[in-house]
Amino acid sequence: MTIIVHHLNNSRSQRILWLLEELELPYELRFYQRDKVTNLAPPELKAVHPLGKSPLLEIDGRIVMESGAIVQHLCETFAADRFLPPAGSDDALRHLQLMHFAEGSVMTPILLDLYVGRLGEAGAPLHPRIQEQLASHFEYLESELRPSGHFVGDGLTGADIMLSFPIELAMLKGNRGRWPKLAAFVDAMHARPAWQRALAKGGRYFQ
Numbered sequence: 001m002t003i004i005v006h007h008l009n010n011s012r013s014q015r016i017l018w019l020l021e022e023l024e025l026p027y028e029l030r031f032y033q034r035d036k037v038t039n040l041a042p043p044e045l046k047a048v049h050p051l052g053k054s055p056l057l058e059i060d061g062r063i064v065m066e067s068g069a070i071v072q073h074l075c076e077t078f079a080a081d082r083f084l085p086p087a088g089s090d091d092a093l094r095h096l097q098l099m100h101f102a103e104g105s106v107m108t109p110i111l112l113d114l115y116v117g118r119l120g121e122a123g124a125p126l127h128p129r130i131q132e133q134l135a136s137h138f139e140y141l142e143s144e145l146r147p148s149g150h151f152v153g154d155g156l157t158g159a160d161i162m163l164s165f166p167i168e169l170a171m172l173k174g175n176r177g178r179w180p181k182l183a184a185f186v187d188a189m190h191a192r193p194a195w196q197r198a199l200a201k202g203g204r205y206f207q
């Protein structure tokens with residue numbers, strides 16, 4: 001089995017390295033650097049996949065795009081008994097929803113905030129709605145953390161890995177006091193040896 005991660009610096013791709021480290025799977029890292037002015041991925045990524053986005057997982061010659069699909073595929077293939085709830089259980093349905101919520105819902109107001117923020121005064125009419133959506137999505141997540149400190153059940157699952165990225169972004173925006181359970185979640189994930197190994201390999205992010 002050959003696993004290659006096409007890894008863009010300072011990006012969502014970090015989650016995939018983290019999962020691979022949790023799974024203790026061997027993998028090769030191919031690095032791509034964002035343009036220093038535009039922050040976009042370099043054109044070489046388009047030679048791997050037409051969208052030219054990262055992460056991209058190459059597994060035995062097949063390219064898999066989308067973080068959620070990559071996390072699901074890796075968990076199903078290598079860790080169904082560890083990082084996924086039992087098929088058909090209530091937790092499996094909860095897990096499915098939260099996995100998709102990460103990219104399908106939470107990232108929308110985050111990205112709107114980022115892009116509309118660049119419009120200056122022209123974006124002002126949109127800010128209240130964006131802030132209200134950010135608040136409602138993160139309040140929901142704050143209320144959904146289980147007493148275990150994980151989003152599903154008692155241990156790490158793919159949902160924790162997927163949700164870590166938007167939650168890290170929210171914490172960087174100065175929301176640790178506003179959503180203290182999410183702050184504790186991020187701290188606990190960052191304390192995991194596998195997360196730290198992934199950081200050492202993939203490089204610092206959000207810098």
Ligand SMILES: N[C@@H](CCC(=O)N[C@@H](CS)C(=O)NCC(=O)O)C(=O)O
Nearest residue numbers: 011012040041053054055066067103
């Ligand atoms: N929903 C996709 C988003 C992929 C994505 O937008 N990746 C960003 C990195 S965080 C990227 O490649 N940006 C560079 C660009 O758009 O040029 C996923 O989760 O894989």
